[in-house]
Amino acid sequence: SAKPADMAADVWDRIKDHPCYSEEAHHYFARMHVAVAPACNIQCNYCNRKYDCANESRPGVVSEKLTPDQAMRKVVTVANEVPQLSVLGIAGPGDACYDWTKSKSTFDAISQQIPDIKLCISTNGLALPDRVDDLARMNVDHVTITINMVDPEIGAQIYPWIYYNKRRYEGIEAARILHERQMLGLEMLTARGILTKINSVMIPGINDQHLLEVNKWVKERGAFLHNVMPLISDPAHGTHFGLTGQRGPTPMELKELQDALEGGAKLMRHCRQCRADAVGLLGEDRGQEFTLDQLPETIT
Ligand code: SF4
Ligand code: SF4
Numbered sequence: 001s002a003k004p005a006d007m008a009a010d011v012w013d014r015i016k017d018h019p020c021y022s023e024e025a026h027h028y029f030a031r032m033h034v035a036v037a038p039a040c041n042i043q044c045n046y047c048n049r050k051y052d053c054a055n056e057s058r059p060g061v062v063s064e065k066l067t068p069d070q071a072m073r074k075v076v077t078v079a080n081e082v083p084q085l086s087v088l089g090i091a092g093p094g095d096a097c098y099d100w101t102k103s104k105s106t107f108d109a110i111s112q113q114i115p116d117i118k119l120c121i122s123t124n125g126l127a128l129p130d131r132v133d134d135l136a137r138m139n140v141d142h143v144t145i146t147i148n149m150v151d152p153e154i155g156a157q158i159y160p161w162i163y164y165n166k167r168r169y170e171g172i173e174a175a176r177i178l179h180e181r182q183m184l185g186l187e188m189l190t191a192r193g194i195l196t197k198i199n200s201v202m203i204p205g206i207n208d209q210h211l212l213e214v215n216k217w218v219k220e221r222g223a224f225l226h227n228v229m230p231l232i233s234d235p236a237h238g239t240h241f242g243l244t245g246q247r248g249p250t251p252m253e254l255k256e257l258q259d260a261l262e263g264g265a266k267l268m269r270h271c272r273q274c275r276a277d278a279v280g281l282l283g284e285d286r287g288q289e290f291t292l293d294q295l296p297e298t299i300t
Contacts, residue, residue, distance in 0.1 A: 014139050014141055017029045017086040017118070018228050019141060019282050020120075020197065020268065021142060021195065021224070021225060023268075023269070024062045025086075026281065027281070028281075030281050030298050031089060031278070032088055032278065033065035033089045033092075033104060033274060033275065033277055034071035034073065034074060034075065034088065034277065035064060035087075035091075035092055035276040036065070036068055036090055036096075036103060037095060037098065037099055037100045037102055037300075038094050039095070039098055039294075040095045041126050041127060041164065042071050042126055042161070042163065042174075042247050043159060043160050043162070044124075044158060044201075045157075045158055045239065045241045045246075046157070046158075046201060046203070046239050046241045047253070049116070051093070052093040053092030053095065054232075055091075055092075055199055056091040056092060056112040057091065057093075057275050057276050058232060058275070063093050064095075064277055064292060066277075068102055068106040069109070071106045072106065072110050073296065073298075074292075075113070075114065075117070076162060077295050077296060078279055078290055081292075082286070084281065087118045088110055088117050088120065089119075089120035089121060089142075090106060090120075091122040091274070092122075093276045095126070096121045096122060096123050096125065097124075097131045098123075098125040099124075101213075102291070104134060106238070107119050107140065111139070118142065119138065119139065119141065120142040121143055122143070122145075122199070123185075125178065125179075125185050126162060126164060126181050126182075127181075127190075128143075128145065128181065128182070128185030128188075129181055129188055132189060135189075137203065142197065143195070143196050144196070144227075146200070146201070147186075147209070148202055149168050149213055150169070150214050151212060152172045152173075152175035152208055152294075153172060154175075154207055155174075155175025155179060156171050158207065158238070159175055160174075161258065162174040162177060164181075177284070186198075186221045186223060190221055190292065195216075195224045196223045196224055196254075197225040197226075197268065198218045198223045200228050201230075201231050202229065202230055202249050202254060202257060203231045205246075208253070211257060215265050224266065225266050226261065226266065226267055227267070227271050228257060228258055228261065231246070231247075232273075233246050233248045270282065275287060
């Protein structure tokens, strides 16, 4: 496929085989997620911790948690069987930047075995500024930050608490800290030339109109893509929002917002809200073929 006329050649080089960053590439290149990040440092009202991080995945899905060594064996096995594999991501089931030892040793081990695989991570952003130097050193080329607000008053309706610097913060104070850390992390990544995708969960009546403002802020700070995802609020999965009767947007409302955002930070429209252990092309999930019990004991 051809480089869009308005894109720099070096940027094109880095996205052309990433199925999430390039709409073209998603037909030809595969990604896989390894679920090595169990814990999280914030609480989102749309999340139920028993399941995968809803920032990147559909709620109500449980991925098989792996140790860094198991993850490495899984990636090598998949790489041998899925020739289109180009990207390895850590997207949960909790926050990939919080328990850093696990994410970091996973990336280190995998890039030793498969030096040309692209590394990608997703995070709520709270711990991100502390990880940027490591991410740059490990050649992590793509980072997804979930940013649902730039106004702490709105944030307080989405995040009941955060855990930061060994203590718990609540309400507007919590949302303000999270907001400042997200903006700082985004600016630091942009300064280092790392490509960023911003995920926003569209929550009708709470942040739907506000996401226009979010789009402006992230564009000004160099975000490469903005991906608006619908809230999937299912009382059966016990999320706080589900219990309060908060609904998700209709497909029409989602499309209207996406249309209103055209012209701001570039929009992603082909996200599939993959599981934290997804394997394969977008829209196909071969994760069940590569569960732990099917992996070889050692890598030769
Ligand atoms: Fe859940 Fe992810 Fe939010 Fe943490 S960041 S509470 S895992 S949705
Ligand atoms: Fe790509 Fe969206 Fe799937 Fe993440 S959740 S791997 S951005 S399609």
